[in-house]
Amino acid sequence: MALVSLAEVWVALYEVPVVGLELEQTTVTLLGALTVTVLIGLSGFFSSSEIAMFNLSKHRLEGMVEDGIEGAARVKELKDDPHRLLVTILVGNNIVNIAMTSITTALLGLYFGGLTAVVLSTFGITAIVLLFGESVPKSYAVENTESWSVRISRPLKATEYLLFPLIVLFDYLTRQVNKLTGSTGAIESPYVTRDEIQEIIESGEREGVLEEEEHEMLTRIFRFNNTIVKEVMTPRLDMTAVPKDASIDEAIETCIQSGHARVPVYEGSLDNVQGIVHIRDLVRDLNYGETEEEELELADLIQPTLHVPESKNVDELLTEMRENRMHMAIVIDEFGTTEGLVTMEDMVEEIIGEILEGGEDLPIEELDERTVMVRGEVNIEDVNEALEIDLPEGEEFETIAGFIFNRAGRLVEEGEEITYDGVRITVESVENTRIMKARLHKLAEYDEGDGEQSTGSGDGNGNGNGSGDADSN
Secondary structure (H helix, E strand, O other): HHHHHHHHHHHHHHOOOOOOOOOOOOHHHHHHHHHHHHHEEEEEHHHHHHHHHHHHHHHHHHHHHHHOOOHHHHHHHHHHOOHHHHHHHHHHHHHHHHHHHHHHHHHHOOOOOOOHHHHOOOOOOHHHHHHHHHHHHHHHHHHHHHHHHHHHHHHHHHHHHHHHHHHHHHHHHHHHHHHHHHOOOOOOOOOOOHHHHHHHHHHHOOOOOOHHHHHHHHHHHHOOOOOOOOHHHHEEHHHEEEEEEOHHHHHHHHHHHHHOEEEEEEEEEEEEEOOOOOOOOHHHHHHHOOOOOOOOOHHHHHHOOEEEEEOEEEHHHHHHHHHHHHHOOEEEEOOEEEEEEEEHHHHHHHHHHOOOOOOOOOOEEEOOOEEEEEEEEEEEHHHHHHHHHOOOOOOOOHHHHHHHHHHHOOOOOOOOOEEEOEEEEEEEEEEEEEEEEEEEEEHHHHHHHOOOOOOOOOOOOOOOOOOOOOOOO
């Protein structure tokens, strides 16, 4: 009954003469329809404004301002107070939608009964607003966020001035309600999170925007921050070093044979590394120095180096080495024993990938889509990524060789096989006690998810750890 009375009131308003004029029903209908059309456009304007303004990221907006794009500074001014911006859009949109519904109800009341007019207005305006006031303009704003945000910034600023009293009131009320509910009222995240950037990288590869190599490099950059020295170092067994009492010629020969420009110098054993020598200094002082060969000693050419724990973060070490202008650091364990060495190249390879020299084998060679050949010192994490498997990492091992020794519980020989959770691992090459190469094949049962963990041949009573010690190479 109340709805019928409301419609009759609106109809009566159109029958009241305005400044001595009485509008005909047709004229009222046309003017009303024109007004509703304008209001639909305004509804779409406010809806698209909300999407465009709040979809525009902070860093992209700052870039637009720096590039001098016209209107970008005005957009930034609006977004500097996101609460007020949101209230401006919502107040404007609600005024428009309420006015549209009221006028439509009154117009339909000229031709239908009160209740019928209300029902038709409710469903009709809902459909029109959803299509032309929400869906279409918001879709456009999503596709044209930057350009549309610039174009609407001036009208939004004008709306803010026009509705200033209402905006101030509702902005104040909103903040008070947020305080009562304990809400922070944060509308926008001030920064892009690490997870968001990683998701962008993953999406970029899926959509073909990023090449596989680019995706891998960006992924390594994120992983770099969580990498420790132990994961990238050259182990003690592979170190090339010279004793402090060696001659200049012997040191030069060691550099030439190993292919390294820098080598550590130790006294007594590798646990007492004194520093490093560079082949450039060896050759320069021998051939161009004023000192005679018999008077020049290796100790005179030793340069200091860093000694770092194996648990040190690679990112921190890289910064420290750059500040000290050093290219090599000696890695020690908790007892001060030399565990290996790490170079600038080792850390750079964590980002750009393995830098191969001469006939050096790839760390991971793909034989087919289910099989890879890997070097023993390759990290399990890299193997998992290459073959899309999930071999576990232990506290005492991080490489595929360490995993094999851990599963076998003893020293292994060439040709031995270990099967773990649907992955068959075959030892391809062993030198002394070290596993040099292994072949991994993902079995069909891995895809089925019912692979059983098992250990390959052998009595399993051994306790070999595959470690060795060589004070000089």
